Amino acid sequence: RKEVEQDPGPFNVPEGATVAFNCTYSNSASQSFFWYRQDCRKEPKLLMSVYSSGNEDGRFTAQLNRASQYISLLIRDSKLSDSATYLCVVNKRSNYQLIWGAGTKLIIKP
Amino acid sequence: DTAVSQTPKYLVTQMGNDKSIKCEQNLGHDTMYWYKQDSKKFLKIMFSYNNKELIINETVPNRFSPKSPDKAHLNLHINSLELGDSAVYFCASSQDLGQAYEQYFGPGTRLTVT
Numbered sequence: 658r659k660e661v662e663q664d665p666g667p668f669n670v671p672e673g674a675t676v677a678f679n680c681t682y683s684n685s686a687s688q689s690f691f692w693y694r695q696d697c698r699k700e701p702k703l704l705m706s707v708y709s710s711g712n713e714d715g716r717f718t719a720q721l722n723r724a725s726q727y728i729s730l731l732i733r734d735s736k737l738s739d740s741a742t743y744l745c746v747v748n749k750r751s752n753y754q755l756i757w758g759a760g761t762k763l764i765i766k767p
Numbered sequence: 768d769t770a771v772s773q774t775p776k777y778l779v780t781q782m783g784n785d786k787s788i789k790c791e792q793n794l795g796h797d798t799m800y801w802y803k804q805d806s807k808k809f810l811k812i813m814f815s816y817n818n819k820e821l822i823i824n825e826t827v828p829n830r831f832s833p834k835s836p837d838k839a840h841l842n843l844h845i846n847s848l849e850l851g852d853s854a855v856y857f858c859a860s861s862q863d864l865g866q867a868y869e870q871y872f873g874p875g876t877r878l879t880v881t
Contacts (some may be wrong), residue, residue, distance in 0.1 A: 689867050700857055700872035715860040726818065744810065754823055755870075 658683050659746050670735055671766055676704040677731040678761045680745030689748040690728045692719055694741045695760065702746055704730075732763075740765045770794050773858050773873035780848055781881055788843045788876045790858030794869075798822075798864050799841040801833060802857040810857070816841055817864050845878075853880045864866075 663680045670676045682690075690707035705712065709726050711720040718731040728747075732739055745758035771792045780786055792799060800823075801813040814833040815823035821833070830846040841858060855875045861868040 691869075700874055701870075702872070703869045706867065706869075742808070754812060759807065759809050762871075 660684065660749070660756045661745055661758040663745050663761045665759060665761060667762040667764050669764050669766060672735060672737055674735050675731065675733045676735055677729055678743065678763075679727045679729045680747075680758050680761075681725075681727040682745075682747045682756075684747070685723075685726060686722065686748065687747045687749070689755075690719075690721055691746040691755075692717075692728075692730050693744040693746055693757075695744055696741045703712070704743070707724075735763075735765045737765050737767060739763060771858060771860055771871050771873040773856075773876050775876060776874060776880075777877050779879045779881065782848055782850060785846045785849050786848060786878070787845070788856055788858075788878075790841045790843070790873055792839055792858075792871070792873075794860055794862075794871060796860040796862050797838060798861045798868075799835065799838075800859040800861075800870065801841065801843050802859060802872075803827075804855045804857060806854070814841075814843075815864075821832040822864065830869070848878075848880045850880050853878055 659699040660683050692704040693701040694704045707719040716733045720729045742760040742762045744760045774789045798817045800815045804810045813827050816835045819835045832844045836843045857875045858873040859870040861870045
């Protein structure tokens with residue numbers, strides 16, 4: 658089993674719809690979780706950290722389920738500009754290394 | 768006002784050559800990284816430096832040698848380039864080594880080995 662797994666997609670979603678995707682991780686001792694966004698041929702940029710209690714930033718909501726070892730990202734009222742690859746990032750045990758998922762590609766269609 | 772810059776942006780070279788990629792950050796961060804993103808889009812850490820000291824050295828061939836002359840710079844030298852080295856190499860920095868710190872990435876260097 659991969660340390661961090663994501664559905665590669667693509668998720669084709671009409672503008673204005675709500676979309677959600679998950680990321681599973683294998684190490685139950687992981688403590689830090691993030692969602693990064695990567696546009697085509699660009700560098701990754703932090704979208705949001707994921708807190709134990711869940712957190713929201715505008716149209717984006719991130720949640721953590723420790724029991725089932727996954728994090729999720731929900732995007733409401735999707736915009737064309739949300740089209741990108743969303744990377745799940747999890748820390749590796751107690752060291753300083755972050756493990757990156759391969760990303761979920763999201764395409765918002767007009 | 769680029770936060771993390773890399774040069775060159777594109778690099779096309781032949782097998783067997785030696786090349787370097789330079790990275791600079793002007794964020795005042797203590798930690799810098801090199802990542803490799805292959806054609807399958809996996810982002811894998813190669814090296815991590817904190818205050819010019821090597822912290823993480825993942826299993827990469829010793830043909831890859833990082834050098835950090837100061838906290839703001841982390842260069843990557845690659846000897847005897849191979850076809851499999853073709854990828855996008857990203858430099859990144861973060862405030863410190865802590866797991867919760869955001870990483871800021873450079874624009875990437877697209878390396879093609881022919």
